[in-house]
Amino acid sequence: MIELQNVSFSYEGHRALNDISLKIEKGESVSLLGANGTGKSTLLKLLCGIVTPDSGTYAFDGREITQKALKDPKFSKQFHQRIGFVFQNSDTQLFCTNVFDEVAFGPRQMGYDERAVEERVESCLSLLELQDYKDRQPYHLSGGEKKKVAIASVLAMNPEVLVLDEPMNGLDPKTERWLAGFLVELLSSGKTLIVSTHNLELVQEISKRAVLFDSTHAIAADLQTHRLLDDIELLKRVNLVDKYYHRHDDGGHGHYHIHNY
Amino acid sequence: MHIPDNYLSPATCAVLGAAMVPVLGVSIKKVKEEISKAKLPQLGIGAAFSFLTMMFNVPLPGGTTGHAVGGTLIAILLGPYSACLAVSVALLIQALMFGDGGILAFGANAFNMAFVLPFVGYFVYKFIRDRVQSEKGEIIGAAVGSYFGINVAALCAAIEFGLQPLLFKGADGQPLYCPYPLSVSIPAMLIPHLLVAGVVELLFTVFIYAFIRKVSPGMIYEGAKKKSKAVYGLIVALICLTPLGLLATGTAWGEWGMDEIQEVITGGSALNYTPSGMANGFSFSALMPDYSVSGLPDAVGYIASAVVGVALVIIIFKIIAAFKKDAAAKTKA
Amino acid sequence: MPEWLQKNENYMPREDKDTFINKSILSFLALIARIKAQDKKEDRFQANAFFRVLFTLMLVVFVSVSRTFSFIYLVIAYLLLLLCFMPGREIAKILRTGLVMTLFTAIILLPTVFYGNTYSIFIIPVKVLVSIIAVNILSYATRWDQITIALKRFHVPDLMIFILDITLKYIVMLGEFSVEMLYALRLRSVGKNAGKYNALSGVAGTLFLKSRDMAEDMYAAMECRGFTGEYRICQKFRFGLADAAYLLINAGIIYIFIRLY
Numbered sequence: 001m002i003e004l005q006n007v008s009f010s011y012e013g014h015r016a017l018n019d020i021s022l023k024i025e026k027g028e029s030v031s032l033l034g035a036n037g038t039g040k041s042t043l044l045k046l047l048c049g050i051v052t053p054d055s056g057t058y059a060f061d062g063r064e065i066t067q068k069a070l071k072d073p074k075f076s077k078q079f080h081q082r083i084g085f086v087f088q089n090s091d092t093q094l095f096c097t098n099v100f101d102e103v104a105f106g107p108r109q110m111g112y113d114e115r116a117v118e119e120r121v122e123s124c125l126s127l128l129e130l131q132d133y134k135d136r137q138p139y140h141l142s143g144g145e146k147k148k149v150a151i152a153s154v155l156a157m158n159p160e161v162l163v164l165d166e167p168m169n170g171l172d173p174k175t176e177r178w179l180a181g182f183l184v185e186l187l188s189s190g191k192t193l194i195v196s197t198h199n200l201e202l203v204q205e206i207s208k209r210a211v212l213f214d215s216t217h218a219i220a221a222d223l224q225t226h227r228l229l230d231d232i233e234l235l236k237r238v239n240l241v242d243k244y245y246h247r248h249d250d251g252g253h254g255h256y257h258i259h260n261y
Numbered sequence: 262m263h264i265p266d267n268y269l270s271p272a273t274c275a276v277l278g279a280a281m282v283p284v285l286g287v288s289i290k291k292v293k294e295e296i297s298k299a300k301l302p303q304l305g306i307g308a309a310f311s312f313l314t315m316m317f318n319v320p321l322p323g324g325t326t327g328h329a330v331g332g333t334l335i336a337i338l339l340g341p342y343s344a345c346l347a348v349s350v351a352l353l354i355q356a357l358m359f360g361d362g363g364i365l366a367f368g369a370n371a372f373n374m375a376f377v378l379p380f381v382g383y384f385v386y387k388f389i390r391d392r393v394q395s396e397k398g399e400i401i402g403a404a405v406g407s408y409f410g411i412n413v414a415a416l417c418a419a420i421e422f423g424l425q426p427l428l429f430k431g432a433d434g435q436p437l438y439c440p441y442p443l444s445v446s447i448p449a450m451l452i453p454h455l456l457v458a459g460v461v462e463l464l465f466t467v468f469i470y471a472f473i474r475k476v477s478p479g480m481i482y483e484g485a486k487k488k489s490k491a492v493y494g495l496i497v498a499l500i501c502l503t504p505l506g507l508l509a510t511g512t513a514w515g516e517w518g519m520d521e522i523q524e525v526i527t528g529g530s531a532l533n534y535t536p537s538g539m540a541n542g543f544s545f546s547a548l549m550p551d552y553s554v555s556g557l558p559d560a561v562g563y564i565a566s567a568v569v570g571v572a573l574v575i576i577i578f579k580i581i582a583a584f585k586k587d588a589a590a591k592t593k594a
Numbered sequence: 595m596p597e598w599l600q601k602n603e604n605y606m607p608r609e610d611k612d613t614f615i616n617k618s619i620l621s622f623l624a625l626i627a628r629i630k631a632q633d634k635k636e637d638r639f640q641a642n643a644f645f646r647v648l649f650t651l652m653l654v655v656f657v658s659v660s661r662t663f664s665f666i667y668l669v670i671a672y673l674l675l676l677l678c679f680m681p682g683r684e685i686a687k688i689l690r691t692g693l694v695m696t697l698f699t700a701i702i703l704l705p706t707v708f709y710g711n712t713y714s715i716f717i718i719p720v721k722v723l724v725s726i727i728a729v730n731i732l733s734y735a736t737r738w739d740q741i742t743i744a745l746k747r748f749h750v751p752d753l754m755i756f757i758l759d760i761t762l763k764y765i766v767m768l769g770e771f772s773v774e775m776l777y778a779l780r781l782r783s784v785g786k787n788a789g790k791y792n793a794l795s796g797v798a799g800t801l802f803l804k805s806r807d808m809a810e811d812m813y814a815a816m817e818c819r820g821f822t823g824e825y826r827i828c829q830k831f832r833f834g835l836a837d838a839a840y841l842l843i844n845a846g847i848i849y850i851f852i853r854l855y
Contacts, residue, residue, distance in 0.1 A: 012630060050777050077607035081784040091804065092774035095796030097475045105793075109785030110605060123596045137476045139803055157784055158603045189595040265695055266725040267718055271658050298823030301753060302816065303809040305760025309768050310805040312761070316625060316772075317798055318618040320790045324611030338802060350761050357647075358738050358762070359628070360691065360730040364654050431661055435713040440706045468795030473802060480806050565671040572674035576685050583682025 001026040001161065001192055002047065007056035009042060016042040018217040019056070024194065026160070029187050031203045031225065032196040034213030035239040040196040041088065043213075044165050047194060048085040049076065081110070084159030088166045090146035094138035099130065099149055102138050106157035124152040128182075144175040161192040168199045180205050200229060200241075214238040262330060262411075262418060262458075263355070264370055266363030269421055270429045270438045277421070278368025284376050285349060291342040307343055308350035311335050315351075319461050327457060329465035332374055332414070333382025333407035337470060340482040341383040348375035369421055373414045382410025387484065399474070400467060407466035408459045412451065415458070419443070419450035610786040614794065615779055622773045629766050632738055641840035642831070643740035644747045649844045650732045654725045656851045663717065665854045666724060672847065673727050684734045692726040738762060746827055756825045764808065772801055 002024040009017040017039045024030055032040045045051050046058060049070055058065045060079065070076040087093045096102040103124050107117045125131050128148040133141070138149050147167065154162065164183075168176050180202045187193055197203055203210060204225040212228060212235075214220035220238050221228055228234070235241045292301070314331035321327050336344035349371050355361040362370050386406030390399050423443030426436035441449065473480060640646070653669065660666060677685050700719040707715050732741075742758045775797045787793060 012627065045777075048781060050781070073609065074607050077610075077784045078605060080781050081603060081605050081607070085778075085781050087774060087778055089774065091800070092771060093778040095775060095779065095793065095800050097472060097796070106782050106784060109783060109787055110603075111608060111785055120598065123598065127596070127599075139476050139800060153782065155599070157782070158599060160602055185595055186599075189600045191599075265699070265722055266654055266729075267658050267721040268699075271655055299817065299821055300813050301823060302757055302760050302821075302825075303813055305757040306764045306768075306805050306809040306812065308757070308761040309764035310802055312765050313622075313768055313772060313801065314798065316618065316621045316769075317794065318614040318621065319794065320612070320614040324613060326614045326617050350757060354758065354761060354765075356729075357741060358733055360726060360733045363725065364651060364729055365658060365725075431713060433713075435711055437661065437714070438718070440703065440711050440714045440718075464791055465795075465798075468791045469799045469802070472792075472795045472799035476799065477803050477806075480803060561668075565668050568671040568675055569667075572671070572678050575678045576674065576682075576689075579678075579680075579682035580686045580689075581682070583686065587683075 001028075001061055002194075003057075003059045005057045005059075007046065007053040007058055009046060009051060009054050011042065011051075015217055017046065017053075020219055021056075022211065022219070022222070024192065026192055027187070027190055028209065029183075029193040029195070029207040031207035031210045032194070032213065033198075033200075033203065033210055033228070033240060034196075034220075035215065038213035038215060038238075039217040040213055041165055044085070044163050044194065044196055047161075047163055048083055049079060050085075081106075081157050082159055083161040083163060084154035084157060086147075086150050086154050086162070086164040086167055088169060090143070090150040091139075093150045093153070094146060097137060098135050099125070099138055099141075099152075100134045102149055103152045103156050105153060110157065120156055124156045127155070128152045143170045144172060147171060147175075147179075159191075161194065162186065164193070164195045166196050166198065168197055168202065176202060204229065212238060212240070262370075262374060262415060263352075263362030264366040264373075264418060264421075266365050268363075268425075268439045269366055269369055270425060271365055272429070273421060273425070273438075274363075274365045274368045276368075277372040281349070281368055281371050281376065284345065284372075288342040288345040292340075292346060295340065295342070304343060304346050304350070307335070307339050307347035308354075311344075311347045312351040312354065314465075317465070319465050321457075321461065327461040329462045330374060330378060330411060330414075331462075331465065332378035333386065333403070333410040333462070334466040334469055336379035336383035336410075337386055337403055337406070337466075338473065338481055340484060341380050343482075344379040344383070345375050348379060369418075373417045373421075377417050378410045378414040381413045382406040385409045396474075400471060403470045404463050404467045408463045411462040412454050412459050415450045415454035416447065419447040422446040422450070605784075607784060608786045610783075612783055612787060612790065614790065615776055615783060618794075619773060619776045619780070622769050622776065626766055626769045626773070629738075629762065629769075632734070632736075639836055640735060641837045642833070643736050643744040644831075645837060645840055645844075646732055646736055647741060647744045647748075649840070649847075650728050652844070653728050653847065656847070657721050657724050657728070660851065660855070662854045663720075665851055666717075666720060668850060669724055669728075669847070670720075672843070673724065673731065676731050677727070680731070680735060688727055688730040688734060691730055692723045695726055696720075696723040743827060752825045752827045753823070755827055760812075764805070767808070768801060768805055771804060772797065775800065 002022070004020050004022040007017055007020045008015070020039075020043065032043065034040050042051070046053065049065055052058070052065065052067050052070070060083065063069070063075075065079065070079070094102055096105060100121055103121045104117050107120050108114075112120065122131075125134065128151060130145070130148055130152060133145065133149070138146060141149065147170075151164075151167075167179060167183075171179065176199065183193060183195070183206050193206070195206055197206075207225055210221075210223060210225040210228045211219055212221040212223075215238065221231070221234060223231075229247075232241070232245065232247075235245065236243065292304070296303070311331065314334065315328060317329065318326035319329055332344065332348055335347060338344075339347060352362060352370050352375055353367060356364050356367045356370070383406065386399075386402035389402035389405060392398070393401065420443065422439040422441060423446035425439040426442050429437045431437055439446070470481075657666060657669060677688065680688075696719045699722045700715070703711075703715045703718060739759065739762075742755050742762075745755055745758070746752065779793055779797060783793075
């Protein structure tokens, strides 16, 4: 589905991606890990066609994504429909006067008649437990509600690949868990998921595979999630965790967390 | 509508700049009355918003795009006095930091876009809103206000242009700055603004106003509840008086001939300059014959020409090198 | 998971004319890049910003008033000399800005030739070019916080200078916010948009609301730090070799201007 070969990208004179090669199959779920500023967000932007590689190639479903390819409006619109992006800051993604219109924005553009649009919006809203928010203004919702609306508005276009930039950021623990469960459900319905996150506790629930970035903006490891998380020395080396980081494994349900003492 | 330097005489710019001093003074006083002094720095964020509204490309029929100034919108949202200050700051930054719109012409640009535009736009909006007290009234007010605001501002710019050939001429009677008289400058400025820019401004203002009204009506400037009338008179008077002020301060007052005034009044044949130039043609070589520049000692002229030549070579070389380096970096990476 | 979500969309987009999104993105990106570029400018050997602002202003007045081409020619020589000390990329940008405006002016003035007006058709475009180059040399070669501080010596009130600084800072912050929103709009514009003005006003309107919220937050933060509306700017004024040389050159320009007038 997605294939990156030796992709590099610089932003305002700074290297943001360094020789990235990555292959993601249809139906896979991949988490991107790494300290702040290691290039996770840039990579997601590149996958969605917001930026294109300075060197190397990015192919989506066998077709190379370049500036030139994206200049063709038909191709670019189709590409954007197939790969949906949930921004880190939901504020920037919501620009309609009510939640219904926000979610309907995509399907309306795709030429569905108003009745089909309504059906799809209702379906999306109930998936994200937003039925009661239809007439609310997105701007005034809480952080968690905004995130849900943003996800609903992307999901309404029924993309094959869903890219989420730190979706757990700023959510309360309950909503965090709910979202992790929701992503797993999406995965089971055949979607491909690419998620950047700092949440080491939930990452192994979302993805079997994890890609770790280091400070040189290159990939330091691309392993099964539990194996990556077991390699604490590696996590320390890339500055993702400090020396207090450790694991409580009481047999059945192991998890990672941090004590501050 | 950003007037660059050298379209207007420095005297015109000075007069308009001087006119802005009391306007800004009153605005600061009014804003201080409306919000506490400690909140004044917030104006910077208003100015940033005002600056950014000019960056949006507004879709036009046929797939092309245009820019809005947004002066009336900002006046409706923040109040006319805050808008005046915010737009002035935005224009100052454009002139001083971005080299966009002249430095000398800052006074003129501020007069047109930070004073005339938001005040006219806002008071037309308020006039309609006070009389048609409904949502419709407010939207219509915003529409008519923004359309009027930008067109009156364009008219002011046109008058400023049109007065130049009357006021500022060289010894040979040729205009020193904008050469077009009022009979040309007014239609040249107004027709595109009435037909295109005004419509862009109107659509931009109305849609954003409607959005904010729906989402966060509390964010919109309330203003005085009472219907104010004296202010309209003041604004109209100020706008009418400005051209007179320009005439009065023009250094070329004495050079006015009866026929010129008649020409303006009758709108008669424009651009009636000495036709000799066309017959003679103009030779550029006359400007710098034999590498010497008239009026300068030969040596100075020669050195200047040498500097120009060498500098041009260095500059061209540097530009090529810069782009080559970029290309090289790209292929290497 | 609903059925529609489990199958692919097989979507063929329709044509739409929505270049305003990409054009807006480009204007915002150029703006942000311009501000950021001057922000990390290293110190060059150059005169105090106060002198540079003062004499650039003087130069622009002289050029505007001057009626002899000789003076303008000398100024051109001087400005080209200054350009020589700048990086190639900046020179190209300055010249491009200047030449575009000059060409525009020349076209506007073209009809006057037929009335024998040979003076303005030549001299005004040249003057426009010279003024733009002079101002842009100041703008590109000087850090903007230096320019705002220089305004203090022109007796611009401290509070006004503070407001200018805030404006510049928030142009970047709100500009980046706008770009993100426009990206989000582009990614979700997957077909034909019947309400382009609604979309654009959603972006610009949200930007306004965001700016008001930021303004409230900034006021609260400043109040917490004891701000009462008084603001004092401290600056050191050093006079160095560069200042002396700069003053000397400009004394020369004044002398020549008076001689030739």
